[in-house]
Amino acid sequence: MSIKIFDADGAQYEFNSIQRVESLSAFLRSDSDAKLTMVLRSMGHIEKQCPRFVQLVALHSNQITIRQTDAEASRVEDCLLITDDAHFARRNVQAHPRGVLIRNDEREAMPMVEWFQQIVDASTVVSLATTLGL
Numbered sequence: 001m002s003i004k005i006f007d008a009d010g011a012q013y014e015f016n017s018i019q020r021v022e023s024l025s026a027f028l029r030s031d032s033d034a035k036l037t038m039v040l041r042s043m044g045h046i047e048k049q050c051p052r053f054v055q056l057v058a059l060h061s062n063q064i065t066i067r068q069t070d071a072e073a074s075r076v077e078d079c080l081l082i083t084d085d086a087h088f089a090r091r092n093v094q095a096h097p098r099g100v101l102i103r104n105d106e107r108e109a110m111p112m113v114e115w116f117q118q119i120v121d122a123s124t125v126v127s128l129a130t131t132l133g134l
Contacts, residue, residue, distance in 0.1 A: 001027070001030070001031050001033060001034040001035070001084060002034070002035045002036075002037070002082075002083065002084055002085065003027070003035070003036045003037070003081070003082070003083050004037045004038075004080070004081070004082040004083075004113075004116050005036075005037070005038045005039070005080070005081050005082075006038075006039045006040075006078065006079065006080040006081075006116060006119055007038070007039075007040055007041070007079050007080075008040065008041045008042060008079070009040055009041065009042045009043075009044060009045040009046070010038065010040055010045055010046050010050070011045045011049075012079070015046065015050045015052075015053035016049055016050040016051065016052050016053055017052075018052065020053075021052045021053060021055075021056050024036065024053075024056060025056060025059075025060075028056075028060045028063050028064070032063075034063055035063055035064075035065070036060075036063060036064045036065070037064075037065045037067070037120065038064075038065070038066045038067065039066075039067045039068070039069060039116075039119050039120055039123050040066070040067070040068055040069070040126075041068070041069050042068075043066075043068055043126055046066070046128070047128065054128045057128050058128070065125065066125070066126045066128065067120060067123035067124060067125055067126060068123055068124055068126050069119065069122065069123045070122050070123060070124070078090060078091065079091045079099075080112060080115075080116060082109065082112055082113060082116055085106060085109055085110075085113050086103075086104055086105060086106045086109055087102060087103045087104065087105075087109065088100075088101075088102050088109050088112045088113075089101045089102075090112060
């Protein structure tokens with residue numbers, strides 16, 4: 001079970017909403033092999049606007065990986081969401097509402113899964129800072 005996201009900043013996913021955090025938490029608790037991998041072009045929104053999500057990352061750090069693109073990949077305007085390597089939604093330009101949705105087709109999803117892996121390989125892991133109350 002996996003969720004893979006490539007996005008500008010993650011803002012469109014509403015990662016600070018209680019419902020989104022509860023859904024992701026349930027997904028991660030449902031299977032010890034469940035993984036969430038995000039590659040973002042900018043970390044500002046997540047770091048400043050999503051304390052609930054940052055807390056979720058701290059609780060499930062072994063299942064959630066957040067990466068930031070390097071300069072070259074930052075120019076790519078696509079948005080991509082892949083689940084279980086068989087379903088994906090892709091928009092060629094984030095600002096445009098049109099896109100492609102493929103469901104239950106691993107063969108069709110494979111090029112997107114491979115492209116996502118190339119993006120992951122060209123990015124660096126981000127450690128979200130947390131404030132400890134001592």
